[in-house]
Amino acid sequence: MGMTRMLLECSLSDKLCVIQEKQYEVIIVPTFLVTIFLILLGVILWLFIREQRTQQHHPGSRDTAPVPPSRDLSWEAAGHGGNVALPLKETSVENFLGATPALAKLQVPREQLSEVVEQICNGSYGPILRANMNTGDASKSKSVILKALKEPAGLHEVQDFLGRIQFHQYLGKHKNLVQLEGCCTEKLPLYMVLEDVVHGDLLNFLWTCRRDVMTMDGLLYDLTEKQVYHIGKQVLLALEFLQDKHLFHGDVAARNILIQTDLTAKLCGLGLAYEVYTRGAISSTQTIPLKWLAPERLLLRPAGIRADVWSFGILLYEMVTLGAPPYPEVPPASILQHLQKRKIMKRPSSCTRTMYGIMKSCWRWHEAGRPSPRELRLRLEVAIKTADDKAVLQVPELVVPELYAAVAGIRVESLFYNYSML
Ligand SMILES: Nc1ncnc2c1ncn2[C@@H]1O[C@H](COP(=O)(O)OP(=O)(O)OP(=O)(O)O)[C@@H](O)[C@H]1O
Numbered sequence: 001m002g003m004t005r006m007l008l009e010c011s012l013s014d015k016l017c018v019i020q021e022k023q024y025e026v027i028i029v030p031t032f033l034v035t036i037f038l039i040l041l042g043v044i045l046w047l048f049i050r051e052q053r054t055q056q057h058h059p060g061s062r063d064t065a066p067v068p069p070s071r072d073l074s075w076e077a078a079g080h081g082g083n084v085a086l087p088l089k090e091t092s093v094e095n096f097l098g099a100t101p102a103l104a105k106l107q108v109p110r111e112q113l114s115e116v117v118e119q120i121c122n123g124s125y126g127p128i129l130r131a132n133m134n135t136g137d138a139s140k141s142k143s144v145i146l147k148a149l150k151e152p153a154g155l156h157e158v159q160d161f162l163g164r165i166q167f168h169q170y171l172g173k174h175k176n177l178v179q180l181e182g183c184c185t186e187k188l189p190l191y192m193v194l195e196d197v198v199h200g201d202l203l204n205f206l207w208t209c210r211r212d213v214m215t216m217d218g219l220l221y222d223l224t225e226k227q228v229y230h231i232g233k234q235v236l237l238a239l240e241f242l243q244d245k246h247l248f249h250g251d252v253a254a255r256n257i258l259i260q261t262d263l264t265a266k267l268c269g270l271g272l273a274y275e276v277y278t279r280g281a282i283s284s285t286q287t288i289p290l291k292w293l294a295p296e297r298l299l300l301r302p303a304g305i306r307a308d309v310w311s312f313g314i315l316l317y318e319m320v321t322l323g324a325p326p327y328p329e330v331p332p333a334s335i336l337q338h339l340q341k342r343k344i345m346k347r348p349s350s351c352t353r354t355m356y357g358i359m360k361s362c363w364r365w366h367e368a369g370r371p372s373p374r375e376l377r378l379r380l381e382v383a384i385k386t387a388d389d390k391a392v393l394q395v396p397e398l399v400v401p402e403l404y405a406a407v408a409g410i411r412v413e414s415l416f417y418n419y420s421m422l
Pocket residue numbers: 120121122123124125128145147178194195196197198200201255256258268269270271272416
């Protein structure tokens with residue numbers, strides 16, 4: 001339109017008009033084309049740089065076979081639930097480890113765990129194994145306990161297992177708590193490495209004391225009143241330690257105490273203490289034998305360290321009777337009604353009045369009336385001074401584990417006894 005108008009207004013002899021027409025062709029069109037070219041070049045460059053950056057973030061994506069997608073939490077969120085066990089990809093575990101760098105310091109090289117000697121039992125996470133650990137020097141190989149996470153495991157189980165290791169790390173060392181030596185969590189299968197308390201649990205020790213066995217691997221299978229106090233005092237030290245950290249154990253019983261040759265006692269079975277640590281209370285549906293529980297636990301009320309004190313009273317009873325089941329005349333399911341009638345266990349014939357007095361103080365209905373672990377320990381320290389260290393506790397009847405389990409209200413499979421010993 002503009003050109004037509006120009007031509008109409010100009011004569012052929014009009015030079016100015018010709019010059020204007022040449023300006024239009026020579027300046028504006030090339031400028032337009034150059035601009036388009038530059039824009040295209042810019043876009044191509046931008047796409048090229050973006051591609052380069054993508055490759056830097058995923059180095060193997062072009063040169064290696066594609067990695068299968070790892071299972072993520074969305075799988076569980078899609079209605080499959082946390083308990084579904086699926087084989088985990090190494091990458092999933094590595095992701096967790098990335099989120100828990102504190103565990104890096106605890107890693108034990110797998111090649112140091114040379115041979116599994118035996119499977120002790122099936123624990124709450126999976127098999128509990130005894131293995132040899134090489135410490136570099138062949139003459140210094142030592143026995144350790146491996147708690148393995150059973151496979152296949154769900155993601156939340158892996159998380160829980162790693163959390164449990166960190167809980168051990170948080171607790172730190174205490175002479176009367178089973179010690180964490182390290183872990184193998186850089187790949188599957190996952191292991192928690194614990195010190196080996198070779199003589200196993202106190203309940204088995206008590207049962208063996210009923211037999212004619214004198215000593216085994218340096219441990220004397222005889223128990224006096226003084227030794228009962230000695231073991232009890234160590235358990236109370238462990239409870240004080242937990243209380244200082246605003247925790248409690250939740251399952252104090254002879255089956256959860258490990259014994260060393262010199263009668264050092266170590267509290268194990270810290271699963272419920274871990275729940276208290278993570279959730280502030282025991283919320284697990286895990287069944288704890290009712291006969292060891294304080295009334296507030298049976299009534300599903302909030303509980304604390306004084307519920308452990310109640311169970312400690314039952315532990316004293318277990319020791320002085322060499323592992324008899326508590327309340328032998330009461331069916332496990334009726335224990336709450338029994339206690340609601342304010343009935344407690346009678347004094348066993350092997351129990352002194354002093355010791356029975358201590359037991360009764362643990363079994364006061366209201367937790368505020370019960371002593372604290374520290375008060376209790378001080379009472380034990382006084383009692384120990386005059387306790388009998390000569391007379392050996394004796395119970396002639398041998399234990400039939402199935403019968404014990406039925407009367408105690410415990411699943412027989414959860415008792416880690418050695419048949420050959422009984
Ligand atoms: N460090 C250890 N040394 C020797 N034996 C052990 C050790 N740890 C566990 N055991 C054996 O395994 C049994 C079960 O241990 P423990 O209760 O700690 O395992 P768990 O089932 O994993 O429970 P939790 O999850 O409550 O810790 C013990 O009664 C004992 O016989």
